[in-house]
Amino acid sequence: MLEISDVAKSYGSGGxxxxxxxxxSFSIAERExxxxxxxxxxxxxxxxxxxxxxxxxxxxxxxxHGKPVTAPPEEMAVVFQEYNRSLMPWSTVRNNVLLPLRxxxxxxxxxxxxxxxxxxxxxLTRFIDHYPxxxxxxxxxxxxxxxxxxxxxxxxxxDEPFASVDAQTRGDLEDLxxxxxxxxxxTILFVTHDIDESVYLSDRIVVLxxxxxxxxxxxxxxxxxxxxxxxxxxxxxxATQRAYVYRLIKHxxxxxxxxxxxxxxxxx
Amino acid sequence: xxxxGYETVKVAAEIAVPIxxxxxxxxxxxxxxxxxxxxxxxxxxxxxxxxxxxxFRSDVVPSLMRILLGFGIGSAVGVAIGVPLGxxxxxxxxxxxxxxxxxxxxxxxxxxxxVLLLHSIGNLQKVSFIAFFCIFPVLxxxxxxxxxxxxxxxDTARAYGIPAHERIRRIVLPAAFPQISAGMRISLSLAVxxxxxxxxxxxxxxxxxxxxxxxxxxxxxxxxxxxxxxxxIGYVLNLAYMLAExxxxxxxxxxxxxxxx
Amino acid sequence: xxxxxxxxxxxxxxxxxPAASETGGxxxxxxxxxxxxxxxxLLFWQAFSASGLVREQDLPSMTATMGELWNxxxxxxxxxxxxxxxxxxxxxxxxxxxLAVPIGFVLGLxxxxxxxxxxPVEFLRPIPSAALIPLLFLTLGPTLESEVFLAAFGxxxxxxxxxxxxxxxxxxxxxxTARSFGVPTRERLWRITLPxxxxxxxxxxxxxxxxxxxxxxxxxxFMGTPGLGKLLNYAQSYGLTTQLYALALATGALGVCTxxxxxxxxxxxxxxxxxxxxxxx
Numbered sequence: 001m002l003e004i005s006d007v008a009k010s011y012g013s014g015g016x017x018x019x020x021x022x023x024x025s026f027s028i029a030e031r032e033x034x035x036x037x038x039x040x041x042x043x044x045x046x047x048x049x050x051x052x053x054x055x056x057x058x059x060x061x062x063x064x065h066g067k068p069v070t071a072p073p074e075e076m077a078v079v080f081q082e083y084n085r086s087l088m089p090w091s092t093v094r095n096n097v098l099l100p101l102r103x104x105x106x107x108x109x110x111x112x113x114x115x116x117x118x119x120x121x122x123x124l125t126r127f128i129d130h131y132p133x134x135x136x137x138x139x140x141x142x143x144x145x146x147x148x149x150x151x152x153x154x155x156x157x158x159d160e161p162f163a164s165v166d167a168q169t170r171g172d173l174e175d176l177x178x179x180x181x182x183x184x185x186x187t188i189l190f191v192t193h194d195i196d197e198s199v200y201l202s203d204r205i206v207v208l209x210x211x212x213x214x215x216x217x218x219x220x221x222x223x224x225x226x227x228x229x230x231x232x233x234x235x236x237x238x239a240t241q242r243a244y245v246y247r248l249i250k251h252x253x254x255x256x257x258x259x260x261x262x263x264x265x266x267x268x
Numbered sequence: 269x270x271x272x273g274y275e276t277v278k279v280a281a282e283i284a285v286p287i288x289x290x291x292x293x294x295x296x297x298x299x300x301x302x303x304x305x306x307x308x309x310x311x312x313x314x315x316x317x318x319x320x321x322x323x324f325r326s327d328v329v330p331s332l333m334r335i336l337l338g339f340g341i342g343s344a345v346g347v348a349i350g351v352p353l354g355x356x357x358x359x360x361x362x363x364x365x366x367x368x369x370x371x372x373x374x375x376x377x378x379x380x381x382x383v384l385l386l387h388s389i390g391n392l393q394k395v396s397f398i399a400f401f402c403i404f405p406v407l408x409x410x411x412x413x414x415x416x417x418x419x420x421x422x423d424t425a426r427a428y429g430i431p432a433h434e435r436i437r438r439i440v441l442p443a444a445f446p447q448i449s450a451g452m453r454i455s456l457s458l459a460v461x462x463x464x465x466x467x468x469x470x471x472x473x474x475x476x477x478x479x480x481x482x483x484x485x486x487x488x489x490x491x492x493x494x495x496x497x498x499x500x501i502g503y504v505l506n507l508a509y510m511l512a513e514x515x516x517x518x519x520x521x522x523x524x525x526x527x528x529x
Numbered sequence: 530x531x532x533x534x535x536x537x538x539x540x541x542x543x544x545x546x547p548a549a550s551e552t553g554g555x556x557x558x559x560x561x562x563x564x565x566x567x568x569x570x571l572l573f574w575q576a577f578s579a580s581g582l583v584r585e586q587d588l589p590s591m592t593a594t595m596g597e598l599w600n601x602x603x604x605x606x607x608x609x610x611x612x613x614x615x616x617x618x619x620x621x622x623x624x625x626x627x628l629a630v631p632i633g634f635v636l637g638l639x640x641x642x643x644x645x646x647x648x649p650v651e652f653l654r655p656i657p658s659a660a661l662i663p664l665l666f667l668t669l670g671p672t673l674e675s676e677v678f679l680a681a682f683g684x685x686x687x688x689x690x691x692x693x694x695x696x697x698x699x700x701x702x703x704x705x706t707a708r709s710f711g712v713p714t715r716e717r718l719w720r721i722t723l724p725x726x727x728x729x730x731x732x733x734x735x736x737x738x739x740x741x742x743x744x745x746x747x748x749x750x751f752m753g754t755p756g757l758g759k760l761l762n763y764a765q766s767y768g769l770t771t772q773l774y775a776l777a778l779a780t781g782a783l784g785v786c787t788x789x790x791x792x793x794x795x796x797x798x799x800x801x802x803x804x805x806x807x808x809x810x
Contacts, residue, residue: 377761
């Protein structure tokens with residue numbers, strides 16, 4: 001449903017040009033959960049912003065359901081890393097989740113229903129009239145996720161959403177993402193620097209090189225569903241796949257590809 | 269070493285020193301017996317005589333009205349201009365030289381012109397004069413507040429396709445409000461000062477007018493009472509504003525306390 | 530927040546980033562925009578007065594006013610007045626600084642002194658200095674002393690308050706470190722407290738500078754102390770409208786000069802200090 005073709009992004013002009021992204025191409029199918037990982041500074045956030053329509057790429061295009069993305073499309077919602085800066089501190093949780101719905105053609109009851117349902121899906125019904133800053137980091141991020149869900153997008157972009165959250169909460173939030181994908185049937189593009197997280201969550205992983213960035217490899221993850229923080233991570237396959245991805249990022253390609261992996265080769 | 273005892277000393281000083289000052293002033297003024305420097309007791313008496321009932325309606329009320337109207341209109345205009353300037357780099361670059369010029373202009377320099385242009389020394393002239401100068405602190409702070417808008421918030425608004433008028437109403441203005449409010453507090457104090465100057469220059473009513481008349485008729489009693497009243501008005505208005513601000517910005521305090529800066 | 534981030538946020542609001550060579554283009558220098566801005570304003574004025582919406586007697590044309598200003602600038606009396614106002618401003622501001630900084634230090638450093646004088650300060654602060662004009666007129670008369678006293682009285686408070694803030698805002702860790710190394714009090718004050726307070730004092734002086742100028746001018750306008758204010762009063766009394774406008778513009782220019790001077794000084798003082806959210810006035 002989402003095609004990224006030859007997307008490139010450069011800054012500056014004349015002599016001082018920085019090529020953040022050289023050429024990125026991959027695609028995402030419906031209901032897939034695809035992670036994007038890569039070394040620090042490889043432009044993951046830049047890529048996400050180009051896909052989200054927040055930035056225009058220097059070259060190439062992003063096509064969603066056949067239509068090119070030039071501005072943030074209605075079928076897409078974004079969850080940012082800094083939750084305390086993307087939520088409005090002067091509004092309650094309810095009104096934060098409500099905001100994107102105000103300009104959609106919905107009745108008042110519909111809006112209320114969506115807000116309440118999405119907050120229930122993330123388990124925050126009790127806090128609906130609190131202010132975001134009264135909640136913990138993990139809970140604030142859940143509000144951001146609820147806001148994205150209420151928006152009823154077809155595809156959800158998440159930019160390292162759990163990087164600023166403590167490890168145990170992160171596990172809960174990862175499971176929340178998986179549950180949300182199953183319940184609501186949305187497609188998810190998840191940017192992260194945490195390799196374990198990417199293997200745990202994904203159907204496929206897009207591994208990037210460092211700048212000027214291209215797709216090094218798209219790795220299909222063959223782990224049983226439903227995933228479990230303990231059981232899945234105990235599997236030997238988890239370790240091998242994790243190691244494979246890790247080595248890809250560290251440029252070590254001497255290890256043979258394990259049999260459970262199907263690599264999709266290099267995209268240039 | 270510091271301790272409980274020291275704290276008591278401080279509290280005692282806090283109470284004793286102001287009282288001591290007033291007492292010393294009273295004693296000195298009584299003995300000096302100068303008509304220019306009446307003792308505090310006499311000033312308070314004049315204050316009561318003059319303001320508490322006598323000329324409250326005829327002078328205090330018009331002055332207060334002018335302050336509040338001028339402040340209100342000036343602030344509204346300041347925000348209205350500040351929002352588009354805060355959001356557009358080029359509009360700002362173009363407008364800033366003008367703004368910097370007018371905000372540095374000493375208000376009394378424009379007094380004769382304001383009387384001339386508006387053909388009057390009535391309320392319209394007063395209010396518009398006050399309003400004009402109240403624009404600038406609010407305008408500048410509005411611009412500052414909007415420029416300081418968090419980019420993540422802006423990205424969020426764009427990602428969700430929130431239309432411009434909703435963005436301004438529900439994101440830009442609330443986010444900039446703490447800064448705007450600081451500007452408004454300055455404007456309020458400014459309004460008091462400008463009111464006094466404007467009324468002193470040309471008016472037929474108001475506290476500044478009383479100040480002028482008392483000078484012309486060489487009446488020090490009412491003059492001191494007027495000075496005291498102006499101080500009280502400034503203090504009370506500032507206090508009222510701070511209380512209102514505290515309510516409106518409760519979310520801001522909570523957020524700052526909870527968020528590591 | 531760094532100003533770079535602020536600029537980005539502002540441009541973000543107007544739409545997605547333009548591709549490749551974005552903010553390049555018009556390196557339309559600040560100076561050119563500056564000139565254009567004033568040119569536009571002046572032309573607007575000319576057009577407005579030509580339109581006849583306001584009578585010539587009330588609003589002289591831009592060209593007439595500029596002509597008058599040009600004439601004024603060539604007269605000795607104008608510059609004498611200009612310098613007189615500047616003098617009143619400078620002495621008043623200087624006096625205020627000389628008093629407010631040391632007192633501010635004492636009140637800021639000593640909790641006892643600060644608290645003892647808190648009420649008197651809070652009580653005297655809100656009194657607009659302008660209200661003292663009639664009193665000064667009757668006691669000291671239309672002299673330089675009145676003007677200086679007025680300017681100094683008004684300028685005193687912002688400097689005092691800011692100095693107190695600055696002194697109290699010193700990083701306690703820095704002080705404790707110095708103490709534990711046995712640095713004597715005077716050294717501590719000189720090397721840690723003072724540099725830390727300087728940015729605040731600079732802010733206070735910027736505010737005070739504007740206040741002092743307004744008060745010096747007001748004293749001249751109302752009391753007749755020699756200076757630009759007195760010239761303005763004269764022009765008004767004798768119906769010299771064009772001169773009225775020209776003088777107002779000249780006064781504005783003086784205001785801009787002092788403002789620019791102290792803003793630049795403040796910026797330099799703030800350069801190495803972690804940013805404090807100063808009010809934008």
